[in-house]
Amino acid sequence: MDGLTEMLKGTLEGCVLEIIGAEETYGYAVTRRLNELGFTDVVEGTVYTILLRLEKNALVQVTKRPSEQGPPRKFYALNDAGRAELTTFWAKWEFMTSRIDKLKEGAR
Amino acid sequence: MDGLTEMLKGTLEGCVLEIIGAEETYGYAVTRRLNELGFTDVVEGTVYTILLRLEKNALVQVTKRPSEQGPPRKFYALNDAGRAELTTFWAKWEFMTSRIDKLKEGAR
DNA sequence: TTCCAGTACTCGGTGTTACTCAGTACCAGT
DNA sequence: ACTGGTACTGAGTAACACCGAGTACTGGAA
Secondary structure: OOOOHHHHOOOHHHHHHHHHHHOOEEHHHHHHHHHHHOOOOOOHHHHHHHHHHHHHOOOEEEEEEOOOOOOOEEEEEEOHHHHHHHHHHHHHHHHHHHHHHHHHOOOO | OOOOHHHHOOOHHHHHHHHHHHOOEEHHHHHHHHHHHOOOOOOHHHHHHHHHHHHHOOOEEEEEEOOOOOOOEEEEEEOHHHHHHHHHHHHHHHHHHHHHHHHHOOOO
């Protein structure tokens, strides 16, 4: 599935938030997870920019740990602000999808 | 509901496509329709830019008609390319929402 | 009769976002 | 020595929704 780029704006960050909220993890693994989910076109560079933004906005706690395979990993975990952001993300998602599904079903 | 701006990227155009696909209509009315639907922050300028884009991309057929109330209206109707675009929009929407709902439910 | 509110469209400029692409670097197995 | 997988960075691009100011037409209130 391609051409999802524009549609993912604003939601991809929420997905990343959800993924690292479920379990402390690192950029490369987040990319793999998104690819597994079906977002096959999402590439590492994209995820890293999101991660850097989350860090800049103080929504995550970062811990650098050595890896057995390759360079050290930056592990991300949500802090309180991050969890709050995730909650409002799902609220917005719920709101938007419900309205659009209503439109789709031809509600007047 | 505010702060939906980023999330609407890529989907708002699809919504406009759906609205004018259901019935030939004009910009001001499309804005009203979106506001009724719950997207209260969507403003005229935004809708007109989308309409202009649709016209530029040859997805709509435009007819100017006088109005009883105010300046003449530009009525928009989907052409074949527009209907095709609408179909692929809903396909992308279906794809994206199904994946994200799966993520939300904690699918591994 | 003038002025305002509602209707209706246009357009230049802005900020956010995902993406592209190139680069750096570390390690394992061949 | 080399390749391929792992892992992160950063500069630049394109698309989109939004902002704000402007134009213009009509009808009713002041």
